[in-house]
Amino acid sequence: MPVSPTLRQIEHEIDQVVCSHDLFKVQRDRLLLALLDYYRDAIEVVFCRNAHARQFGLDDELQAGLAIEGQMHLGILQTLKWAMEFASADSDCFTPDLYQIAEFFNKFGPAYVAFADSLKMAKYNRSWLEVDESTRTITVYEGGDVTGADVQLVSHQHATLPFRSHLSFVEDADQLTAQWTAGDFRRLTERLHTTAADAEKESIISTFGGAPTHLFHRPALVEIPDADSPAEQAALQDLTLTVERVRSQDKWTLGSWFDAPFVMIGPKRMGVSNVIKTLAASGREGHMLRVAVQRDAEQYQNVS
Numbered sequence: 001m002p003v004s005p006t007l008r009q010i011e012h013e014i015d016q017v018v019c020s021h022d023l024f025k026v027q028r029d030r031l032l033l034a035l036l037d038y039y040r041d042a043i044e045v046v047f048c049r050n051a052h053a054r055q056f057g058l059d060d061e062l063q064a065g066l067a068i069e070g071q072m073h074l075g076i077l078q079t080l081k082w083a084m085e086f087a088s089a090d091s092d093c094f095t096p097d098l099y100q101i102a103e104f105f106n107k108f109g110p111a112y113v114a115f116a117d118s119l120k121m122a123k124y125n126r127s128w129l130e131v132d133e134s135t136r137t138i139t140v141y142e143g144g145d146v147t148g149a150d151v152q153l154v155s156h157q158h159a160t161l162p163f164r165s166h167l168s169f170v171e172d173a174d175q176l177t178a179q180w181t182a183g184d185f186r187r188l189t190e191r192l193h194t195t196a197a198d199a200e201k202e203s204i205i206s207t208f209g210g211a212p213t214h215l216f217h218r219p220a221l222v223e224i225p226d227a228d229s230p231a232e233q234a235a236l237q238d239l240t241l242t243v244e245r246v247r248s249q250d251k252w253t254l255g256s257w258f259d260a261p262f263v264m265i266g267p268k269r270m271g272v273s274n275v276i277k278t279l280a281a282s283g284r285e286g287h288m289l290r291v292a293v294q295r296d297a298e299q300y301q302n303v304s
Contacts, residue, residue: 003122006131010138011119014112019086023100028087028243032265033095035083038105039076040219040272043069047274048204051215055206069301084246097196126149168285174303176288177296185288188232193280196222196273219274224262226269237264238295239279240269248284253294 018024023031046069053062081100118140121127128141170176172183200217207213227233241260245251254260258279262271279287293300 001165003119005128005132007119007122007129009130009137011115014115018082018108018112021086021100022106023096024083024086025091026087026093026096027091028083028089029265030094031083031087031096032080032263033270034098034220035076035079035101036263036265036272037269038098038101039072040221042072042102042105043219043272043274044204047216051204051206055208055213055215071110072105073257074113075105075107077254077260078109078113079104080241080252080263081246081254084241084243085251170285170289170303176292176303177234177238178299179296180231180238182288184229184231185235185291186284187229188227188235189280189284189288191232192224192271192276193226195224196220196271196276196280199273217273220270222271222273222276224269224271224276229301235291236269238291240264251296256287256290258283259290259294275278 026034046065050065050069051064052058053065082104115138118129118138119126121142122129126142130139130141131137132139168251170182172181172186174182176182178186179297197217199220199222201214201220204215204218205212206215224236227236239260240262241254242264245254257275260281262269265271289300
């Protein structure tokens, strides 16, 4: 179904409310750094929860923790984009409200992403949206009717998979964009993995049962240096969220934080170590192709 004028008006009203929110009156660089710092603290709590679930074999608890992690990644990406779009570099407000950050991470950000995705699906006739003005509720209908026979399939699809098998058919020499090859991207992420691992100086240890057991390294904020190779530097820039990208149509192509996990804060390029390590390991091959097609679709179509 085409998106109705009513829904577009609702979208405009939401954007205006977000734009005028007190959180985005904070000076931009201070806010961006506070967002990354909050994520670092929050993801450590999630990692503790997941480690506890693994240690005691609590599968449902582990699935819930992984789902929370996924929601957090949606929330921080959207909040970072809002901060770059709406916050001023010249504001004299330097202290963000942590409660407001938590609301945007856990509530407003993921909800807005779901709303935007619903509008996009409706535009291509993949969903149907109904608006109830009296209760200010939007209902999204997706797919066909579900019966009891579909319960097992639906529950399987709802399970969050932390990793998935991926067999890459991309060779290092493949020119994925005009500026970098697959080999350039892989070498860059391997170097970044080392940088991130070196930044993690502390570990979380469990003493349950009397024997110390290493659970995970505490995530850390990392400053990412420029690459020596021009090709790797180009790939690094394609992985970086900047004010210029967010204030262009490019912002709509960024659907995953791993597509642009680094944030320019003043002259510094910053990231969080656990995200960098994931990008360099289990998430590398898939996101390498996503970044390539987002940044240079014309060249990507020419790759064998």
